Amino acid sequence: MELSREIKDAYFDAKGRNGSPRLAKDLQASGVNVSRTTVARHMRNMGLRSKLSKKFRVTTDASHNYNVAPNLLNREFNQKEPMRACVSDITYICCKDGFLYLTCVIDLFDRKLIGWSISDNLTASGTVIPAIRMANRNRPFKEGMIFHSDRGIQYACKQTVNLLQYHRVEQSMSGKGNCWDNAVAESFFKSFKTELIYGTKLKTKEQMCLDVFEYIESWYNHKRRFSALGNLTIDEFWKQYNIKKQLIKNVA
Template identity: 60%
Template structure:
């Protein structure tokens, strides 16, 4: 029967090598030790190269002092990177109550080592497992469920909702809680709605066309559809250059009833294109006030004649007064805050798709509007049954 290969422990190898330095006949020493002379020469070579690290044992690597130092530095770097990743994901939990830290560890067990997370977040390893094993109280169970719902709503809204709108969404799902509690839980979860930037308006009012009076006079609350529409134009930056978005909003329910995206700023591409969509969606007649800024796209003869054909009353903001068209500007501010700011530049084609989704699916159907008492446009119109057939 064939015998298996004999394994020599590190101490034996080291002593054999040291003894070989004292003997003049290495072959004779090998025979005395019962090993091959070639094996003894190999051990001597290893010892000359790696010194005390020559015989690390099964499964370990031979390393020179320099290699060992590099290995140790690499290990420290990996530990530092792991701690960085844990802190990056869990930094909002660092100064939170202990249970929140435990919750973070539990939710990331598959991603990071538990002991490392406990160390970084400065909690006891054994205390974490005691917490994990104990049964939840009804209060803690409800808190967890509400936080889960908050997180779901927050990301479903693409991080656009703050505590007021999330509170309404929770209420509509059967979770009664206060806005203050929602704000507190959002802070604990590190959830924050997208922040706005200073709004910039693109208006060319240097023209010789006639300017209409401001007959709307900031009367932004109206009692019926097609009583007053407001419109404005803004620019959207893309990888391929600018796109220009024109929007027409009915003040009754704040719905964007007409809009257009264009690469140019002509009347045909902007105000007139948006108008054609608007009149397909809602009736326009002599009872309607159409309000805009003094831009050439709204003051041009082509657009003025179109409004005259429908018998619509024109209204324009006063010079340099953006508050006269606050609703339209507010819409653009919401769109840029919720859709564009903080995101990378995309192509025109991608932007067109994003704008379509934002207006037709998000803003007109799902978004909760503070002006409508945090109802969606559809909920608002359903509540006002007399207008249930409004598009």
């Protein structure tokens, strides 16, 4: 009975976003000795399910006459150091009073959303530019860092190209019509819509902006577990990284 309550509390604390593997990791991190299969069994008994995903849809428009950057990233999604490569993309959010557009910038080292913007228009100045500027404030760009995106006009336009060149960043773009070249950014949007939007009532733009902030800054960047990080949260992954870095420094 006690375990069922702890599983139920962890499930609702994550707002139904976690399935049994991540719930088990959360419980283990808080000192509860429980396996994934046990959590799954209790979830079935209580009728608890994680939110289901839906097919991702492309938002950016690649029909333009701007130059297209080569694919420098080449699907090297696992980076060993921070700020060696970032990926970015844009998605739409349907609201009661129209559409919003969310832009993300993700550091491939730890999958952290280091920059983002939410806008009611698809101009570069409303989407990509503020997201890039936030990313640079949170984690200053390194010279030669790869910034990867699709071929959308917001990324290919002079305003974005000039900003990235100013920071001495190498721009990279996916192959034509190849969503797998930007799989990490698309995976984020799939998780975002599954965990925050699908299965809920339409919200106003104002309420959605608040919910997006909470999802990114409270949940995704600090509490969500990632299979790419060994089912650690970003904070836990950074703690391990800094410990290893200090050990190497001490040995040297």
